[in-house]
Amino acid sequence: MEDLGHFINGKRVSGTSGRFDDVYNPATGEVQYKCPMASAEETTDIIEKAAAAQPAWGATNPQKRARVMMAMVGLMNRDMDKLAEALSREHGKTIPDAKGDLQRGLEVIEYCVGAPQMLKGEFTDSAGPGIDMYSMRQPLGVVGSIMPFNFPAMMPLWHVGPALACGNAVVLKPSERDPSVPLMLAELFVEAGLPEGVFQVVNGDKEAVDTILDSEIIQGVSFVGSTPIAHYIYSRATANGKRAQCFGGAKNHMIIMPDADLDQAADALVGAGFGAAGERCMAISVAVPVGEETADKLIEKLIPRIEKLKVGPYTAGNDVDLGPVVTAAAKDRILGLIQSGVDQGAKLVVDNRDFKLQGYEDGFFVGAHLFDHVTPDMDIYKQEIFGPVLSTVRADSYEDALKLAMDHEYGNGTAIFTRDGDTARDFASRVNIGMVGINVPIPVPLAYHTFGGWKKSMFGDLNQHGPDSFKFYTRTKTVTSRWPSGIKEGGEFNFKAMD
Ligand code: NAD
Secondary structure, X not given: OOEOOEEEOOEEEOOOOOOEEEEEEOOOOEEEEEEEOOOHHHHHHHHHHHHHHHHHHHHOOHHHHHHHHHHHHHHHHHOHHHHHHHHHHHHOOOHHHHHHHHHHHHHHHHHHOOHHHHHOOEEEEEEEOOEEEEEEEEEOOEEEEEOOOOOOOHHHHHHHHXXXXXXXXXXXXXXXXXXXXXXXXXXXXXXXOOOOOOEEEXXXXXXXXXXXXXXXXXXXXXXXXXXXXXXXXXXHHHHOOOEEEEXXXXXXXXXXXXXXXXXXXXXXXXXXXHHHHHOOOOOEEEEEEEOHHHHHHHXXXXXXXXXXXXXXXXXXXXXXXXXXXXXXXXXXHHHHHHHHHHHOOOEEEEOOOOOOOOOOOOOOOOOOEEEEOOOOOOHHHHOOOOOOEEEEOOEOOHHHHHHHHHHOOEEOEEEEEOOOHHHHHHHHHHOOOOEEEEOOOOOOOOXXXXXXXXXXXXXXXXXXXXXXXXXHOEEEEEEEEEOHHHEOHHHOEOHHHHO
């Protein structure tokens, strides 16, 4: 069985800890690779190698660094099919979903081509007599990036791209579920001209992560994953004096007002709820129709649409709407939560608990499910299911629907479907959630805006990509300089003149 290895100083290197995790093909249930789990010693060695490479990269002018980004865009486009195939084979998502994953990552690399503009400092001429003052943004040094399984291309690229463009060295710890694409991306960066050692990939689990969190070399940590781990990483990284941004889980509500176009809303819910088998932090997992009549009509429209969804392996191409979930454990967890919904009194109106795909009986497939009459006390409402399960919570009024979304502990994304501008504007203004869609079910901001949730969906201050990423990956230094023209009689500097 092939050992995927780590990516150290520009090359794949086998792990030496003797510990491995299995990487599956979720469609067949077969193990396809061994992923090495780095020891603390291996991780420390990789961090030290990154530290050795960083000063020269940090001193490289921003335009040259941007050219690496430009070359990377070309290389990713060249290898798009190969990357998408590798991504689908390990993650399970369909090829169009895999290409979407790569494309949204690529867009942040395109954005990073503008790094010189983003890194320009500020200058005040004659802040006092003979005194100029300027601020510059300098790289942090070596940063750590700990990433989730669900977007194995997009998530690393959102962090590695801006971090490198700012002149940092990066130690990436991808998800142990699907590490192949991050490793391939690291290889492409070197082909694009990135000096070896500036981008290191360490595969592993808690041991590698804790080593990153405790390393005195690491200056900043970005994390994306589940909320309990996000909170843990944020606490430990900041307790160690590091800058940290940690993005967590989600439970995204979509409110459907009585005046909404219900066909449009139903189509949107099916795409946003079941695309990528619901394994998206921006998936809509709760539909909130306002009024009984809206709810009845919506459910009537949803049922045939959901029953029509085709579940299958990515190799079936465009005939498939959703693939398997990532592991057998994820499948068991999702099925357990569906059962809890039934036991706690929700009405399972599309029930695929017995779903089996002929010829793929060992794959981790879960059919699409729709619940009606879900209430906020149920586990399927409180927890992030991260699978192809849509819950419907009926609300009596707009205020009740708004309160429901606001009272949930997660605050990543939300949407409202309505034809009424006042309601839409009120919702966007009052809701305590980071990303809002108006007649848009998955409001993922483009690369030049920023992406981030509120409440327990995010720990830290600065968002992912957009201008925030350039702030996160740099430190500001402000210089005040005085030249002889500011020296007055007697050789004394005239500070008063600064007032
Ligand atoms: P996860 O929290 O299980 O794992 C994320 C990373 O943390 C992995 O690299 C993993 O190896 C590491 N990790 C896991 N347990 C750890 C521990 N005890 N100590 C140290 N490190 C540990 O998340 P996942 O299942 O890979 O990803 C799915 C989650 O990510 C969902 O909750 C989803 O909502 C969230 N997500 C959030 C965003 C966002 O921007 N808010 C984006 C994508 C995914």
